[in-house]
Amino acid sequence: MSIFLNTISRDLKMAIRNPSSFLNPLMFFVISISLFPIAISPEAETLSRMAPGIIWVITMLSVLLSLNTLFHYDFDNGVLEQMIISHHSLSLILLAKTTAHWILSGLPIIILSPFLGMALFLNSESIIILILTLIIATPCLSLIGSIGASLVVGIKNSGMLLSLLILPLYIPILIFATSAISNAQSNLAIDGQLYFLGFFLVASLIITPFLSALSLKISLE
Amino acid sequence: MSKLIVNKLSCQKGYTLLFENLSFEVNSGEVLKVSGANGSGKTSLLRIIAGLSSFESGEIDYDSFNLKSEQYKLDLLYLGHLASLSPELSCLENLKYSSLLGTNSLKNDYSKALKQVGLEKYENDLVGTLSAGQKKRIALSLLFITQSKVWLLDEPFSALDSKAITIIESKIEEHCINGGLCILTTHQECNIKNLKEITL
Numbered sequence: 001m002s003i004f005l006n007t008i009s010r011d012l013k014m015a016i017r018n019p020s021s022f023l024n025p026l027m028f029f030v031i032s033i034s035l036f037p038i039a040i041s042p043e044a045e046t047l048s049r050m051a052p053g054i055i056w057v058i059t060m061l062s063v064l065l066s067l068n069t070l071f072h073y074d075f076d077n078g079v080l081e082q083m084i085i086s087h088h089s090l091s092l093i094l095l096a097k098t099t100a101h102w103i104l105s106g107l108p109i110i111i112l113s114p115f116l117g118m119a120l121f122l123n124s125e126s127i128i129i130l131i132l133t134l135i136i137a138t139p140c141l142s143l144i145g146s147i148g149a150s151l152v153v154g155i156k157n158s159g160m161l162l163s164l165l166i167l168p169l170y171i172p173i174l175i176f177a178t179s180a181i182s183n184a185q186s187n188l189a190i191d192g193q194l195y196f197l198g199f200f201l202v203a204s205l206i207i208t209p210f211l212s213a214l215s216l217k218i219s220l221e
Numbered sequence: 222m223s224k225l226i227v228n229k230l231s232c233q234k235g236y237t238l239l240f241e242n243l244s245f246e247v248n249s250g251e252v253l254k255v256s257g258a259n260g261s262g263k264t265s266l267l268r269i270i271a272g273l274s275s276f277e278s279g280e281i282d283y284d285s286f287n288l289k290s291e292q293y294k295l296d297l298l299y300l301g302h303l304a305s306l307s308p309e310l311s312c313l314e315n316l317k318y319s320s321l322l323g324t325n326s327l328k329n330d331y332s333k334a335l336k337q338v339g340l341e342k343y344e345n346d347l348v349g350t351l352s353a354g355q356k357k358r359i360a361l362s363l364l365f366i367t368q369s370k371v372w373l374l375d376e377p378f379s380a381l382d383s384k385a386i387t388i389i390e391s392k393i394e395e396h397c398i399n400g401g402l403c404i405l406t407t408h409q410e411c412n413i414k415n416l417k418e419i420t421l
Contacts, residue, residue, distance in 0.1 A: 003321060010310070010318055017309040017347070078303025085271050086322040087294035221274050 003088045004096045011100035014073070021073075022104040025066040029109055032058050033116045044121040051120035052181035055130060059109055060170050063141040064163055066105040070097065070149040071216070080153070084217060091209035094216065098146045098209070106138030122185075129184040133177040136197040143204040144169050150216040173200060223249040223284050223296070223370055225270070225402060230279030232265055239265055240421050243279070249370065250397045252413050253404045257421035263406040264302065266421065267373045270404065271299040283371065298323060298369035302376060304360040308349030312340060312359050315348055316366075324368045334365035338388065354380045361385075364392050372396060374405040387412075 015022050036054050037047055074080045074097075083093050113134055117127040148166040152158035180193035230243045239262030247253045255263050268274040270281060272288040286293045306315045316331050335341055338358040348356060357380045364372070372393070378386050390413050393403050397415055405411075 006318065006321055010307075010314070013314070014307055014309040073307065076303075077307055078301055078305040079307060081273060081299070081301055081303070082305045082319060082322045084273060085294065085297060085299055087291060087324075088322065 003086075004092055007093055007096035008100045008103070011097055012103065015100070015104050021069045022066060022108075025062040025105060026108050026112075028065060029058055029062040030112060030116070032061075034119060037119065048121040048123070048126075048185070051117060051122045052126075052130065052178040052185075054120065055113060055116060056133075056174055056178050056181075059134065059138065060141060060167075060174060062109065063105050063138070063145060064166060066101065067142075067145040067149045067162060067166070068159055070101050070146060071153045072149075075153045075220075080216065080220060084220060090213040090216070094146060094150070094212045095209040098142050098212070101146070102139050102142040106134070106142055109138060110134045122181075126181055126184050129181050129190060132194065133180050133197060136194065136201050137173050137177050140173055140197075140200050140204045141170065143208040146212045147208055147215060150212045150219060153216065153219045173197065176200075223400070223402060225371060225404075226280075226282045227270070228280040228282075230266075230269070230281065231277040232262060232269060232274075233277050234262075234265065243419075243421075245417075245419055247402045247404060247417070249400045249402050250415060251402055252393060252397055252411075252416050253402075254411055254413075254416055254418045255404060255406045255421060256408070256418060261421040263421060264375055267299070267375050267404065267406060268301070271297065271301075271373050273299075293371075295324060296370045297373070298363065298367050298371065299373040300360055300363065300375060300377065304356045306348045306356055306359060309347065311345045311347055312351075313344045315359060316362060319360075319363055320366055323363065330366055334362040335359070337365045337392075338362045338385065354382065354385070357381055358385055361389055364389070364396070370401045372401060372403040372405075374403065376407055377405055378407050378409050378411075 033054060036050070040046065040050070071080060074083070084090055086093070110131060113130055114127050117130050122130065145166055148162050151165065152162050155161065176193045176196045180190040183190045183193065225247045228244050231241045232239045245253065255266060257263050265274060269276045281288055283293050283296070305319060310318070312335055313331055316334065320331070332341065332344060335344055338361060340355060340358055340362070343351065343355065348359065361377060377389055381389070390411060394413055396403060
């Protein structure tokens with residue numbers, strides 16, 4: 001357990017000392033969402049109808065932007081090699097790194113989302129559902145993303161390849177998360193969508209650390 | 222008495238055969254120097270023994286354990302070309318994390334280890350601000366706190382000054398006297414007792 005906590009604190013410390021690595025995707029998130037009212041229409045009805053889609057698509061893209069840095073620095077320095085030959089479980093170390101990635105990418109998005117939801121005229125009930133979907137599903141984005149990041153770690157300028165690998169896996173999350181918020185706006189049941197997102201979270205928590213470890217070993221061979 | 226046995230090892234990179242039917246033994250107390258021209262497969266050999274790369278055919282055993290066994294991983298210390306240091310962390314923070322990834326029983330003398338390699342003044346300096354030689358010294362300071370028996374050192378003397386090379390050589394000798402074994406690659410002359418040499 002000490003390796004898990006130490007890896008998280010190490011990654012957070014490194015990110016704080018090199019803030020552009022996690023601030024750039026967050027800036028992208030805030031700026032692009034705040035441009036929609038200017039570009040489309042300042043009308044409350046139009047914006048609130050589009051808000052779930054806008055917020056969730058931009059959330060995915062900003063997480064995707066930050067995924068490149070997940071293993072990249074440690075690969076360049078040779079720390080990933082030491083992680084692989086360590087007697088500690090590689091899956092546990094990678095889970096710790098993914099947790100740190102979520103704290104730096106998903107958590108700030110959750111904290112910022114109510115304000116951006118208000119800017120897009122979402123009502124308070126929908127904002128609560130938006131936060132709920134983000135809490136359940138942003139960890140999935142980091143976890144699934146870690147598989148892609150570990151597969152492309154040795155390839156230079158792999159941003160496009162990473163998007164092609166990961167975005168199809170993000171689509172179910174996008175569908176169910178946006179549908180939950182739209183249903184909440186129309187006062188319809190949202191249990192099914194939340195159950196599905198919950199299933200996705202549990203499944204990715206169980207499976208992805210092992211898959212990332214396996215693909216990382218292959219990438220570094 | 223530990224023993225690392227490499228038997229009929231062959232390695233191929235792409236379409237190039239790096240080495241074929243390579244066999245040797247390293248017993249505890251011995252140092253094996255692997256020499257050869259650039260691109261002859263020295264680093265590949267060390268990465269294979271560290272369990273990082275795959276090989277075409279052959280066997281590697283350490284006291285009848287295989288490369289994937291927990292015991293081998295506990296006994297292994299591999300220092301590759303890259304210093305395995307994060308530029309955003311201080312020398313001390315880097316050393317603590319590296320030792321956490323390595324052997325689990327430690328003496329916890331991080332400051333003492335940095336002093337041994339002459340970096341006591343730089344404990345809290347970020348690694349990104351140090352020179353290449355100083356980074357190499359931090360990486361090698363791990364040798365002073367590890368309890369691993371098998372040391373795999375890839376070019377340990379590159380970027381080091383003559384004083385630092387002497388310190389590291391005497392540390393390797395001390396390690397062997399205490400029952401450890403060491404495989405290293407270098408293009409430089411080594412003044413180490415019990416040195417065996419193979420050329421790829």
